[in-house]
Amino acid sequence: MDLTKSWNDAVGAIITFLPKFAIFLVILLVGWLIAKALRKLVDVVLSRVGFDRAVERGGVGRALERSKYDASGLIAALVYYAVLLIALQFAFGVFGPNPVSDLLATVVRWLPRAVVAIVIVVVAAAIANALRDLVGSALSGLSWGQLVARIVQVFVIALGIIAALNQMGIATAVTTPVLIAVLATVGGVIVVGMGGGLVRPMQQRWERWLDRAERDLPQARSREEAYQRGREDAERDAWTTPASGPESTAPYGGYGAEGTADPLRHGHTPETPGSSPGSARDDGTY
Numbered sequence: 237m238d239l240t241k242s243w244n245d246a247v248g249a250i251i252t253f254l255p256k257f258a259i260f261l262v263i264l265l266v267g268w269l270i271a272k273a274l275r276k277l278v279d280v281v282l283s284r285v286g287f288d289r290a291v292e293r294g295g296v297g298r299a300l301e302r303s304k305y306d307a308s309g310l311i312a313a314l315v316y317y318a319v320l321l322i323a324l325q326f327a328f329g330v331f332g333p334n335p336v337s338d339l340l341a342t343v344v345r346w347l348p349r350a351v352v353a354i355v356i357v358v359v360a361a362a363i364a365n366a367l368r369d370l371v372g373s374a375l376s377g378l379s380w381g382q383l384v385a386r387i388v389q390v391f392v393i394a395l396g397i398i399a400a401l402n403q404m405g406i407a408t409a410v411t412t413p414v415l416i417a418v419l420a421t422v423g424g425v426i427v428v429g430m431g432g433g434l435v436r437p438m439q440q441r442w443e444r445w446l447d448r449a450e451r452d453l454p455q456a457r458s459r460e461e462a463y464q465r466g467r468e469d470a471e472r473d474a475w476t477t478p479a480s481g482p483e484s485t486a487p488y489g490g491y492g493a494e495g496t497a498d499p500l501r502h503g504h505t506p507e508t509p510g511s512s513p514g515s516a517r518d519d520g521t522y
Contacts, residue, residue: 264323268320275312279308287358357393363392391418
């Protein structure tokens, strides 16, 4: 009886396991096909949008030269394995709760952070490369210009790496204090430079500006006074000059009109009514 019961239990377990195992294989097969298709799709899309060129310009491409993946291939591989892990998680879930499913769930939750971290590093490298070219061009006339440009590039890349590690949750107890220390150091250098090393140059520049202002102030004042004097003279001339116009020269009685002689001006006495020409005047003259 015990042997028969054990045999029946074994057969029942096998019969119960076989459908689950078949579903497990089907889920793996479907997941593998989807992962393979997505891998090709992501690789093609990233290549079309110029992701590899951006990575090479940013300097990250040199770090991938010794690996078998380029930038777009690396992202595509991450997508591929992420889909496979998701398929494994679903497949093992067929057998009920188990430690393998819990482990796969943890890894699957971490993979998107890894993708975002890679994107952060690529973007930081591109920004660092652009800043290096900008600073190098601005300081090309100085002997230490390229050194400053390289320091700026390394600093930005380091910030990107620290941000990527924080995104993935790796060594946050170390990366966060390091980031704060680096930013504090940069701020301290700027404060010391502006407050200490640049005091004398700024003082000399202010002195030159003040001297120039003192030289230009009398000239500006004299020009203003000359302008005011010219304006006052113009207003005074406008008030004192009489208005020109036709003058009336005709005296009372109509003399002085055009074509008429003035008898007083030519030594003649005007005739009175009732007198004849040539009559004697009161003084006895004709």
